[in-house]
Amino acid sequence: MSLEQNLRKARSAAIAASVFCAALSAYSVADAATVLKFSHTDNPGGSRQAAAEVFAEKVKTYTDGRYEIRIFPAGQLANDPKAIEQLQLGGIDFTVTATGSYATHLPALNLTAMPFLVDTYEQGWDFYDNSPWLQARFDELPSKGFRVLSTWEAGFRSFTTTMPLTSPADAAGKKMRVFPNDMIRWTMEAIGFQTVVMPITDVYLAIQQGTVNGQENPVDTIRSLRFYEVAPNITLTRHVYSPLPLTVAEKTWQKFSDADKEAVRKAAMEAAAFSRNLVRQSVDSQLDEMKAAGATVTKPEIGPFRDAVAPVYDKARGVYGDAVDEVLAEAAEVRKKFPAN
Template sequence: MQNRRHILKASAALAGGAITGFPNIVLGQSVRTLRFSHTDTSVGAANEAAMRFAAAVEKYTSGRCKVQVFHSGQLANDAKSLDQLQVGGLDFALTGVVTFTPHVKDLSLIALPYLAETYEQGWKLYDTSKFIKQQADLLPAKGMRIVGNWEAGFRSFTTNFPLNSPADAKGKKLRIAPVEMIRWIMESIGFSPVVMPVTEVYLAIQQNTVSGQENPIDTIYSQRFYEVAKHVTLSQHVYSPRWVAMAERTFKSLSAADQEGILKAAKEAGDWNRTEVRANDEKLLAEMTAKGATIVKPDLSAWRKASEGAVERARKEFGATAVDQFIAEAAEIRKSMS
């Protein structure tokens, strides 16, 4: 008799479409697993932010969407992760904003040297810039949309030789991301830039194929570049945040409520990521120093002057009006926050 009552109670719950004790589980509700790719290791702010994002997505979609995070370029390198968004191989990709330049050429201008001097200036630039929004709004037509502004930091050098001034860079092979503006900056400084995926850089430095690379502190630490290129020079030549991009076909396939949940989750994880990266810089530099790295904080005036050639090349390639308008936009933010 008791068993019969249990059966009747369960049947009533099933008829109502819910399972007692599991409010987020509804009969007939399918759970979608969405794949999230990034190239940082499991150690660092990027992966932690991705895991926080995954938990928040599940929460804000009431379990209808789950995010599976793949770190260390397990599924694709940075450039290929965006290609995979376009063809449906991935649902999310976290990568530097500079990685998007092959898809929207004018995004190269976000890598102009010394646009921001502090994290707060960089955040305001990316959150309010009309130029950046115009470029981001072109991406859905290319199969991806930006759902979150996250953080990487200011790009600096790690080299296997002392880099005390731009003069020391002359003729040295340096790995760069496939971004024209970054190449122009490196050539203006005096480096011989070599393009390769970030996942191949550690071995390339180890084998002396290149003499170093340039990336933000969080990436230098998480990728352990300081182990094979022990000279860390904090040139801070480019402010280099990350975007979380979502496959447009995935976004459009979701309900409005789940779209809103994903945007909310990306904002929360991004705010945490920004704060964490900013707070961690000195701690990570101290850890790298303890492990044998040499940290140099140079006078930036020489580096600013050495990079000016890239600005002139940008004016010729993109037009002086566009370049100068964006530089003025960044300068106004620096002035208002100084």
């Protein structure tokens, strides 16, 4: 074998060894990271997925790569109620869903879904960040198997229906999908709907097949899950403010060092700020996108809807007692602090 051939062979061996060492190094780093599962029901193009990606990247950065968060969108691992159950069991590590979804495990959280509590994002953010009543409820959740890290945004709930919805009179005899939350169900029934409880992952097909006549969710969710395609009448009642607490399994939380707990909290708060800004700034363009796709968007006279749901507060008092007026009083103070334009 010539000298040139020997040199070429040596160079090839060196390159192969270098590639192997790099691959081994990469494998070792990946193998050293603890993988954590994050489940949610938003589609990959939605704001929850975008915020989850921000959260995952920041956790990786702030823990020096010791933790890798793998995100499972669109209900791949579980619908919202099942995801919370999996948090309790330690089957997943993180989820993000509406406050009312957690109320199955702490019924008082139903009160955050009382109709027309707040009117603006600023009011909603202040209530969720500073309400003494709500923070005390959040403090109870670790005993249920999970804890709140921060509150992400979804926005205000409105309707998508197969028929026009100009007033509560149009709801008579119509079926409305609801998630398993008493306050939402009472509100829908007060407006005049018959309610049908089902997971959000089943809703598109249920509307398409005529099982229900519509659903109610924030604009971001309506657009992400494409409900406007099968229920093209979007009615902006904004009847409930519906943000998304990010939660971590308590079993997972207790495995973190104090430094890693602080890192995860920091990542959660920064992802929340990203989520809030993204959703608030996206509403108008999302509505325009859905209108361009054939949806009809209307802003009805809200007075008749407010009047229709007035009995819901008394119904809530019959179940939750003085807590109802405590929450209503705090919300009233928030509305004074941040008056709507």
